[in-house]
Structures are given as structure tokens and as C-alpha cells.
Amino acid sequence: MTDPLVEIKDLRIHFFTDEGVVRAVEGIDLNIKPGKTLCVVGESGSGKSVMALSLLQIIHKPGQIVDGQILYHRGRVAGGQFSQNGAVDIASLNRKGRDIRSIRGAEIAMIFQEPMTSLSPMYTVGNQVMETIRLHEKGISKKEARERAIDILRRVRIPKPERLIDEYPFRLSGGMRQRVMIAMALSCTPSLLIADEPTTALDVTTQAQILDLMLELQQEFNMAIMFITHDLGVVAEIADDVAVMYLGNVVEYSDVDTIFNAPEHPYTQALLRSIPKISATRQPLDMIEGMVPSPFRRPGGCPFHPRCTQALASCSTVVPSLTTLHENHIVRCLLHEETGEEVPRG
Amino acid sequence: MWQYIFRRFGYMLFTLFVISIISFVVIQLPPGDYVDTLVNQMASESSGVSAEVEEQMRALYGLDQPVYVQYFKWVRNIVTRGEFGYSFVYRTDAREIIMDRLPMSFALALGAFLIVQLTSIPIGIYSAIKQYSIADYGFTFLGFVGRAIPNFLLALVLLYLSFRYFGRAMVGLFSEEFVDAPWSIARVMDLMRHLWIPAIIIGLDRGAGQIRTMRANLLDELNKPYVDTARAKGLSERRLLWKYPVRHAANPIISTIGWALPEFISGEAIVSIVLNLPTGGPIFLAALFAQDMFVAAGFILMFSVLTVIGTFISDVLLVWLDPRVRLQ
Ligand SMILES: Nc1ncnc2c1ncn2[C@@H]1O[C@H](COP(=O)(O)OP(=O)(O)O)[C@@H](O)[C@H]1O
Numbered sequence: 027m028t029d030p031l032v033e034i035k036d037l038r039i040h041f042f043t044d045e046g047v048v049r050a051v052e053g054i055d056l057n058i059k060p061g062k063t064l065c066v067v068g069e070s071g072s073g074k075s076v077m078a079l080s081l082l083q084i085i086h087k088p089g090q091i092v093d094g095q096i097l098y099h100r101g102r103v104a105g106g107q108f109s110q111n112g113a114v115d116i117a118s119l120n121r122k123g124r125d126i127r128s129i130r131g132a133e134i135a136m137i138f139q140e141p142m143t144s145l146s147p148m149y150t151v152g153n154q155v156m157e158t159i160r161l162h163e164k165g166i167s168k169k170e171a172r173e174r175a176i177d178i179l180r181r182v183r184i185p186k187p188e189r190l191i192d193e194y195p196f197r198l199s200g201g202m203r204q205r206v207m208i209a210m211a212l213s214c215t216p217s218l219l220i221a222d223e224p225t226t227a228l229d230v231t232t233q234a235q236i237l238d239l240m241l242e243l244q245q246e247f248n249m250a251i252m253f254i255t256h257d258l259g260v261v262a263e264i265a266d267d268v269a270v271m272y273l274g275n276v277v278e279y280s281d282v283d284t285i286f287n288a289p290e291h292p293y294t295q296a297l298l299r300s301i302p303k304i305s306a307t308r309q310p311l312d313m314i315e316g317m318v319p320s321p322f323r324r325p326g327g328c329p330f331h332p333r334c335t336q337a338l339a340s341c342s343t344v345v346p347s348l349t350t351l352h353e354n355h356i357v358r359c360l361l362h363e364e365t366g367e368e369v370p371r372g
Numbered sequence: 373m374w375q376y377i378f379r380r381f382g383y384m385l386f387t388l389f390v391i392s393i394i395s396f397v398v399i400q401l402p403p404g405d406y407v408d409t410l411v412n413q414m415a416s417e418s419s420g421v422s423a424e425v426e427e428q429m430r431a432l433y434g435l436d437q438p439v440y441v442q443y444f445k446w447v448r449n450i451v452t453r454g455e456f457g458y459s460f461v462y463r464t465d466a467r468e469i470i471m472d473r474l475p476m477s478f479a480l481a482l483g484a485f486l487i488v489q490l491t492s493i494p495i496g497i498y499s500a501i502k503q504y505s506i507a508d509y510g511f512t513f514l515g516f517v518g519r520a521i522p523n524f525l526l527a528l529v530l531l532y533l534s535f536r537y538f539g540r541a542m543v544g545l546f547s548e549e550f551v552d553a554p555w556s557i558a559r560v561m562d563l564m565r566h567l568w569i570p571a572i573i574i575g576l577d578r579g580a581g582q583i584r585t586m587r588a589n590l591l592d593e594l595n596k597p598y599v600d601t602a603r604a605k606g607l608s609e610r611r612l613l614w615k616y617p618v619r620h621a622a623n624p625i626i627s628t629i630g631w632a633l634p635e636f637i638s639g640e641a642i643v644s645i646v647l648n649l650p651t652g653g654p655i656f657l658a659a660l661f662a663q664d665m666f667v668a669a670g671f672i673l674m675f676s677v678l679t680v681i682g683t684f685i686s687d688v689l690l691v692w693l694d695p696r697v698r699l700q
């Protein structure tokens with residue numbers, strides 16, 4: 027097994043709202059491998075976006091990382107904050123500090139769901155793309171930065187990049203804007219690209235083009251991608267590995283073939299049953315029996331037990347721990363606990 | 373963009389034309405004219421005036437002609453010779469009366485305007501960034517109070533307080549030794565020292581409103597996805613804040629800044645009347661009462677010109693600052 031680029035260990039993120047504490051992420055363990063695509067799937071509200079934002083320490087206000095580590099393995103950097111083996115624990119960095127800012131955009135980049143609102147209408151495409159380049163590459167001249175920006179816009183297949191660079195984002199189509207977002211994210215050749223449902227807001231044709239582009243650029247830039255989606259069709263198309271999330275936990279993790287052909291967690295099985303077998307149309311995953319509980323009332327024990335068809339009596343009280351079924355297949359379910367071996371917590 | 377600005381400029385000229393008609397007609401609306409006022413006055417004093425003399429006086433002032441002729445002459449004289457007609461009350465050129473007082477009106481309105489803009493926008497930004505801090509609560513409270521108090525009442529209260537605690541009412545725009553002094557640096561400084569009190573009275577309501585608008589706008593913008601994008605790039609909080617959310621939040625306020633001018637001009641008039649400041653306001657009011665029509669019409673016209681220019685500036689700022697408007 028390759029050494030991970032990012033190791034997430036027992037990550038917990040809570041939102042301290044006036045109405046109570048929302049436990050958006052409640053103990054996630056997950057590895058991101060260099061150069062591979064990890065898809066994160068799960069119904070809306072399962073904590074995918076919150077987890078993604080935490081990798082850059084940009085969680086919104088009442089939210090806070092309350093426990094756990096995000097170990098980012100890179101070469102030594104001067105002035106960084108180190109824990110084991112020269113890895114940086116992103117979770118422990120000051121969210122406004124220099125260390126995390128030197129990672130953002132340069133080593134870990136992110137693109138968001140809404141290409142319409144993720145770019146500012148007040149500044150040109152060029153201004154916003156060059157900003158990242160000039161921020162992380164000290165001493166680069168304005169002219170060089172502009173050439174770099176044009177070059178990267180060309181590589182995301184934007185026609186006439188010399189012209190488009192001076193255009194304002196609101197004059198572009200959704201697909202073009204998302205290409206600009208990708209260009210911006212890749213401008214400093216990051217080692218990890220996080221994409222939070224980047225194609226959900228696009229039409230099907232554009233969506234396919236953007237996915238192809240991302241896979242192609244992944245080869246070219248040799249970067250890892252964490253791709254968040256609730257679309258299993260997309261997962262089948264692009265994933266190397268898949269993490270299935272439910273209410274702030276990763277309930278099952280494996281390579282894409284195992285997830286689709288031999289899923290072990292009842293929730294994963296239910297997800298797969300919810301997509302029509304022979305169909306070209308992609309369906310949102312809202313057809314599982316029961317409702318996702320309110321974030322304020324996260325069920326005790328296994329959070330999925332109220333909706334689980336195979337629940338045991340103990341499921342409502344015992345929190346299942348991670349069980350490694352075989353290499354690269356981990357599940358968090360009591361049904362499997364006695365058969366597998368415990369994974370030691372980091 | 374230039375096309376837009378030219379069009380706006382055209383609108384501005386057209387608006388001025390309409391305003392000049394309206395102001396002239398409004399002045400004519402009250403029953404009677406200046407000669408009637410004069411005749412009544414003379415009658416009550418001693419001798420009556422014969423109808424013949426009355427007609428002669430009307431002819432002298434041109435009041436016997438139809439309104440549109442009077443209007444046409446009035447406009448022609450303003451445009452070609454800068455003459456505003458004759459003041460019946462002061463028995464002198466109306467221009468002198470108007471130009472003597474108008475700069476003070478303008479200085480006061482502009483002073484209030486600048487104070488409001490330079491304080492309310494930064495305070496609004498600060499309140500939003502430090503939401504729920506003690507300072508934020510303080511400014512919010514101040515904002516409500518500022519909105520709730522009518523400015524004439526505030527003027528009266530300050531008048532009373534200054535009289536009560538400083539022994540003299542803070543009326544006027546100059547200290548005694550400067551009232552009739554020629555312009556000098558010292559006189560300007562003296563004016564500045566007096567200006568801020570009426571300026572605050574005039575601007576408080578607007579300023580309070582703008583603090584609330586800026587705060588609310590910015591709080592909205594702070595959670596927009598493009599802020600996440602900017603943060604994910606690695607920008608520092610300060611740079612990011614000023615470049616993106618503040619710019620977005622301030623844009624609607626700054627680009628409509630000139631639309632606030634009418635409020636300041638009329639506020640100026642009210643406050644000057646209450647505090648008896650040597651600006652256009654009190655003279656304008658007196659001219660209306662006395663049916664000194666050329667003075668009154670001149671003031672209305674000049675106030676309107678300032679307002680319309682303010683609006684035009686806003687129109688230009690709007691396209692200049694917001695590419696969405698510029699490129700539509
Ligand atoms: N700003 C916030 N304040 C309070 N709760 C939040 C906030 N952002 C997210 N959450 C909560 O965190 C949970 C996970 O949200 P999210 O990560 O956006 O889900 P997903 O991306 O999987 O749809 C949800 O229950 C949501 O209510």
C-alpha cells in the first residue's frame with residue numbers, strides 16, 4: 027500500500043450554534059493517497075463539505091475542529107509546524123496563520139459547487155487567477171503571472187485565453203466558470219485538489235466534459251483528488267477509492283470495485299439499491315427508507331440504526347468501531363466487528 | 373459606458389429644465405403676488421394705493437405679463453447673464469442674496485455629507501467584523517437612537533443643552549469676532565469648529581441608517597462562496613476582507629452616495645432655521661413668506677442643481693465601480 031498523502035485521524039468537528047451543538051463530523055479516519063482519486067459519497071448533511079473545508083482550516087464560524095488530526099505529509103518546509111515524520115498537522119495550525127496560508131492554494135487547492143457565486147463579479151478572470159500565482163510565487167512579475175495565467179487557462183481548454191483573461195466571470199457560462207475555477211486551483215500545481223460537488227450545478231454534457239478534463243489534468247499534474255459527490259454514476263466513472271459517509275462518520279471505505287460489487291455496510295448496500303439498475307440517468311440518493319435525522323438529534327450507538335434493516339439490539343447503544351475486513355476495505359458496523367480485526371486508533 | 377454617461381447627462385439637463393419650470397410655477401401658486409403684499413402693507417400703514425399705481429408697479433416688475441413670458445425671461449437672464457432677477461424685499465439683485473448664503477448652505481451640507489460617509493461606512497464594517505462585540509452593540513444602539521430622533525428635535529435638544537451647560541447657545545457658524553471678518557485661514561478654522569455640530573444634526577439619521585446597511589450587507593457578503601474561494605487561495609484575512617466582501621458590500625452604498633444629497637440639502641435648511649445659521653435656509657423661508665419670488669425661485673433652482681449634480685455623480689460612480697452595470 028502506498029504511503030498516504032493525507033491521514034485524517036479521529037477528526038471531530040462541531041458547530042456550537044445557539045440552538046445547540048451540531049456534531050457535523052464525529053470521528054472520521056481516512057487516508058488520501060497521492061496521485062489517486064478518492065470519492066466521498068453520502069446524503070446531503072452527512073458532513074462531506076465540512077470535512078473538506080477542514081482540510082484547509084476554512085470551516086465557517088460556529089464550527090470548530092474539536093479533536094483529531096489531519097496529517098499532511100510533504101517534504102520538509104522551513105518554519106512549518108511539524109509532528110511525526112515531518113508531517114504537518116493541519117488540524118493544529120492557526121486558521122489565520124502563515125503556515126496554513128502557505129498550504130492553501132499552493133499545495134492543497136479547492137473548487138466549489140457553485141461556479142456562479144464562487145468567483146467575484148467585481149474582478150476579471152485574470153485578476154482572480156493571477157492573484158493565486160502572485161501570492162505563492164514571490165518575486166514573479168505581473169507580466170510573467172499573466173502569461174502563466176493564460177497558459178493555465180489554455181490547459182483547462184478555454185478558447186482564446188488571451189481574450190478571456192480580461193473578461194468578467196458573470197459574462198461566462200457555468201461550464202466556463204468552473205474551468206476558470208479549476209485553472210485557479212491548478213495554477214500553483216497542488217498535490218491535492220479538493221472538489222466539492224463541482225459538477226452538480228452544471229448540465230449533463232458540461233458535467234461530462236469537466237470530469238474528463240479533471241481526470242486528464244490529474245495525470246498531467248500527478249495530483250491527488252478528493253472528489254465529493256452524491257452521484258454514484260460519477261463515482262463509478264472516476265474513483266480509485268470510495269469513502270461512504272453517514273452523519274459525520276465514514277461508514278465504509280474501499281476501492282471502487284469492492285464498494286460497487288461487495289459492499290458490506292448496510293448503508294452502502296441501501297445506497298446502491300437506491301439507484302436504478304439499468305439507466306443512463308443519474309439519480310440523487312434520496313430514496314432510502316426513512317429520513318436523515320435532524321443534526322441536533324444524532325442517534326446514539328450506530329447513527330444509522332433507526333433506518334437500518336439489519337440492526338441488532340445492541341446497535342442503538344454500542345458505537346461500532348472500525349473493522350478492517352481485508353486490505354483497503356474498512357467498515358464501521360457491529361455486524362462485522364467479531365469477524366474482522368480492530369484497527370488501532372492513531 | 374460613455375454612451376450611458378452621455379445619456380445620464382442628457383437626463384440631468386432635462387431634469388433641470390423640468391425643475392426650473394416647477395419651481396417657477398410653484399412660486400406663483402399662492403394667491404396674489406409681491407405687489408399685493410406691498411399694497412396691503414402700505415394700506416395698513418397709512419395711505420391707500422390707487423389701482424393705477426398698483427398697475428404701474430406690476431408693469432415695473434414685469435408681473436403683468438403671462439407666467440410663461442415671465443418664466444422665459446427669468447431663465448434667459450440666468451443662462452445668458454447669470455442674473456436671478458430682483459429681490460423686492462431687499463431691493464437689490466436677487467443674485468447677491470442667493471450667492472451670499474448659498475456657499476454656506478453648500479459647505480454645511482457637504483460637511484455633513486463627508487462626516488457621515490467617513491464615519492458610517494468604517495463603523496459599519498467594524499460592526500460586521502466584530503459582530504456581537506460590545507462595540508457592535510454600542511453602535512447598534514446608537515444607530516437606533518439616531519434613526520428615531522427627528523433632526524429638528526435633536527437640534528433643539530442640543531441648543532438647550534449647550535445653553536444650559538456652556539452658558540451660550542451654539543447658534544451661528546462663526547465666533548463673534550469672525551462674523552463679519554473677511555475670509556482667512558483663521559476664519560475657516562473657526563467655521564470648522566462650529567460646523568460639526570449642525571453637520572452631526574443633519575447627518576445623524578442618514579449616518580445611522582448607513583451603519584446598519586453597511587453592517588447588514590457585509591454580514592451577508594462574509595458568507596458568500598467567493599469569500600471561501602479567496603480564503604482557499606491562501607490570502608490573508610485582511611487582504612481578503614478588503615478586496616472582496618467589503619468591496620461588494622460597500623458598492624451599493626458608494627455608488628448611490630450622491631442620491632443622499634437632497635436629504636442633506638433639505639436637512640440643512642431645517643437645521644439652519646432652527647439654529648438660525650447664516651445659510652440659505654432661513655432666507656429662503658423668509659422669501660417664501662414674503663412672496664419675494666425671484667429669491668425663492670433662485671434658491672429652489674440652485675438647491676435642485678446641486679441635487680441633480682449629486683445624482684449624476686452617483687450615476688457615473690455606479691457604472692464606474694460595478695462591472696455588471698458597466699458591461700450590461
Ligand atoms: N455554518 C453552519 N452552522 C451550523 N451547522 C452547520 C454549518 N455548516 C454545516 N453545518 C451542519 O453540518 C452538517 C454537515 O453539513 P455538510 O458538511 O454541509 O453536509 P454535506 O456536504 O455532506 O451535504 C449538517 O448537519 C449541517 O447542518
Ligand SMILES: [Mg+2]
Nearest residue numbers: 074075076222
Ligand atoms: Mg456539501
